Amino acid sequence: MSLKDTLNDTIKSAMKAREMDTVKVLRNVQAAIKKVEIDSQTELGDTAILELLQKQIKQRQESLEIYTANGREDLANKEQFEIDTISQFLPAQLDEAELVAIIKATILATEAQGMKDMGKVMNAVKEQTVGLADPAVISGLVKQALTA
CATH class of the missing domain: 1.10.10.410 (Arc Repressor Mutant, subunit A)
Structure with a gap:
């Protein structure tokens, strides 16, 4: 099963469980994948999707640092939730x-x-x-x- 299929299945499961925050995050990721596919006019493979997921996480980590430094715990918590949600699609990191x-x-x-x-x-x-x-x-x- 490809990473894109896994993402779609997770969105469906989250919708059935009425986890709308998770659905929102995953749909944003799905939109980013679709944008890259449209721009490059090719279908992304698992390795390209993994790279895109890493970029998505890095963007959110930068935002998390800014929010934490400025005392915006509400926004920092939201970014951390998004990082955790996206991270579930990455393989275990090498030490x-x-x-x-x-x-x-x-x-x-x-x-x-x-x-x-x-x-x-x-x-x-x-x-x-x-x-x-x-x-x-x-x-x-x-x-x-x-x-x-």
Whole structure:
């Protein structure tokens, strides 16, 4: 079952359970997927949808930080609910040790010598970890590995 089908089934279940907040969040995600599909004139696969979900979560995390810093707990709680709702569609995230192992293997495979090869390493690692890790975390670990 594709990720898009899972999303549709979850929306149907939430509608039957009258969880309108969940329905609203998932429909927004569905609309974002549809917008990208229309703009690119292609149907998105699971990996592209995972990337889009990560972007959606990142946007909400940035908003959450702003709301929390400004004392708007009501809006912060709403953003946290949306993050939790969207996160259920992402696979379990890799821990730092697993990421470091993937990065080291990729550096050896690509024969990267230093920071000049960061783009090559990042692209290879991103392909292996789509939806499994935050790209910002990956970037920081790749920088550490290439400068060490």
